[in-house]
Amino acid sequence: MNVKKILMISLFGFGLIASPHIGQAQKRKMIQIKGSDTMVNLVQILAEEYMAKNPGAPIAVSGGGSGTGISAIINQTCDIANHSREWRQKEIDLAWEKGVKPRFFVIAVDCLSIIVNEKNTVEKLTTFELGAIYRGEIKNWKAVGGPDKVVSLYGRQSNSGTYVFMQEHVLGNRNYSADMKEMNGNAQIIEGILQDEGGIGYVGVGYLFDKDGKIRKGIKVLRIAKDNKSPAFSPLDKAAVDRGDYPVARPLYQATPGRPNAAVSAFIAFEIGPEGQKIVEREGFFTIGAKDKEQNEKNLR
Amino acid sequence: MVPKRMREVRLSRLKEEGIKAFFFTNGVLAVVVLVGIFGLLLSTAIPAFKEIPVREFLASKTWDPTSPEKAQYGILSMIVSTLMVTAGALLIAMPVGLGVASYLSDVAHWRVREVVKPIIEILAGIPSVVVGFLGIVLFGPVIAKIFHTGHGLNAANGSFLLAIMALPTIISLSEDSLNAVPLSYAEASLALGASRWQTLIRVKIPAALSGIIASFMLGMGRAIGETMTVLMATGNARSFPHGFLDSIRTMTANIAIELGEVPYHTTHYYGLFAIGLVLFILTFIVNLVADVILSKYQQREQ
Incomplete structure (x- = not known):
């Protein structure tokens, strides 16, 4: 993956040196994608598969964070921005001032499942309760209708995008409890929950299944409700995730500066089409719902 | 013309000097690398204390x-x-x-x-x-x-x-x-x-x-x-x-x-x-x- 990237960059550089005309032609043709680190692997793989089918359409993908991608669109230094958060009003205003009218596409849905040990009697939580648990305000499962057991927190390390996502969307931008055990990856969190009857953890949905495609023995996936009044949904309920009813999910976006040109729109069409969505699913993300699909197609025109 | 014997002596002395210099360089290199690492560590660590008071850094638990x-x-x-x-x-x-x-x-x-x-x-x-x-x-x-x-x-x-x-x-x-x-x-x-x-x-x-x-x-x-x-x-x-x-x-x-x-x-x-x-x-x-x-x-x- 990286080798390809380096090769492409060096080829691009060589082209620039060799002949300014060829360089410029390539520059125009090469699709530049920048932004979210959560999405960089997914989009890289999408780009590789797309390039394998369309050899004449080089794509370069790089990370840097959602903010980097968004400002690159505003400054018109890239063709597509990956962003895992929505644009702030300030950013949209700034783009319009510069004459850029960004268009947004949802290419996948990132979904976190909240898991506990199967011996835990708790079945569902509200996002408020979940936040309070991770902030360290609820210390015993009794407080949320569970057994009289101390809550044992499992989470990711601060360099993980998932850590930030939980902090922003569930903890309400407040501090994690210092008692949270910070694990090296999704698999380690699951190992911990399997043993720990008081444990709670968050992992990507793809990690829940064993090699037969069944939910791993010993863990229980909690249903999560937006608030007290709303019903709780499981992240495994595809229809609920598609409707946007599962609260610990976020759309993964791409933005273009204005109406995408033919090359860019062909790539986006591939991403949101059946082939691209199959890759999205394979990489552990969720496919987009009907509403997003409709909006995407409107924006492509 | 220099006699053969003298040339040999000079050559072997040169060789000896060369070997000495080689070992000296190696010895010095180890020290230089160590000092360099310490210097780098120190120069990159010190800016931290411009923004974090040393007291807080060492005595705060969070x-x-x-x-x-x-x-x-x-x-x-x-x-x-x-x-x-x-x-x-x-x-x-x-x-x-x-x-x-x-x-x-x-x-x-x-x-x-x-x-x-x-x-x-x-x-x-x-x-x-x-x-x-x-x-x-x-x-x-x-x-x-x-x-x-x-x-x-x-x-x-x-x-x-x-x-x-x-x-x-x-x-x-x-x-x-x-x-x-x-x-x-x-x-x-x-x-x-x-x-x-x-x-x-x-x-x-x-x-x-x-x-x-x-x-x-x-x-x-x-x-x-x-x-x-x-x-x-x-x-x-x-x-x-x-x-x-x-x-x-x-x-x-x-x-x-x-x-x-x-x-x-x-x-x-x-x-x-x-x-x-x-x-x-x-x-x-x-x-x-x-x-x-x-x-x-x-x-x-x-």
């Missing part, structure tokens, strides 16, 4: 540089965690190591020793990742079951694993120094009517003490600096530890976790180097103490 509320840079919890897990490891490894060394040097049949000692030395070559893995899948569940803690990712687990990692060094070096005690000491003791136990405890171990202490210090050095094992097995919770059954985060684990993704030239980045500096000073003190103890005993022996 480390949360990416907090959306207020970034905090206190490493007291991590210092205590590192010292705790190291002390725990030594508490286990010192008696066991000395026991095994005594057994190998004084009790075991020479054939047993010839087999066991290389095996113990091979233990030193087990990668720390593998030891950490054992901690997660083997010792963790056992600790959880014995103490009913729900999980075994805590300081006790880390201490246990570090003890295992320090044992080969301690056993091997202690056994060597026990063997190096002159035979006449033991013979004299036995001739005076002392039992083998008394000979071992009162004569051989005191005579070999400098080597034994050196082995403890080397084991300790390994335990303080070890990263991967504690990163995997101790849970990495940032809270202040209240006992060996709490999850802890050591200084090394914190650097390993955060350095990969930290934006360069920020307070957080400099702060991580400052932790490295503290770690460096800690190991330096350990080595210094070891040296002082060693030279004291050597003087007494003479």
